[in-house]
Amino acid sequence: xxxxxxxxxxxxxxFIWMALFAGFGEAHNAVLNTIADWLTPMGVAGWxxxxxLSAACSWLIYRLLRSKLS
Numbered sequence: 504x505x506x507x508x509x510x511x512x513x514x515x516x517x518f519i520w521m522a523l524f525a526g527f528g529e530a531h532n533a534v535l536n537t538i539a540d541w542l543t544p545m546g547v548a549g550w551x552x553x554x555x556l557s558a559a560c561s562w563l564i565y566r567l568l569r570s571k572l573s
Contacts, residue, residue: 508568512561519560520553
């Protein structure tokens with residue numbers, strides 16, 4: 504179950520991360536473009552965001568599945 508939660512959390516976090524990066528990068532607002540620069544996969548800040556988001560998504564999926572299995 505640990506692999507399922509971790510893998511699913513990382514996939515969800517990756518989808519959210521790339522959706523935010525692409526969405527903010529295409530915006531016509533300077534603030535959103537700046538956020539997209541921080542979320543870029545080529546920078547450390549983007550990967551830190553991904554790791555934190557992965558941990559949060561994995562924990563939420565674990566909580567969801569734990570309540571379903573009990």
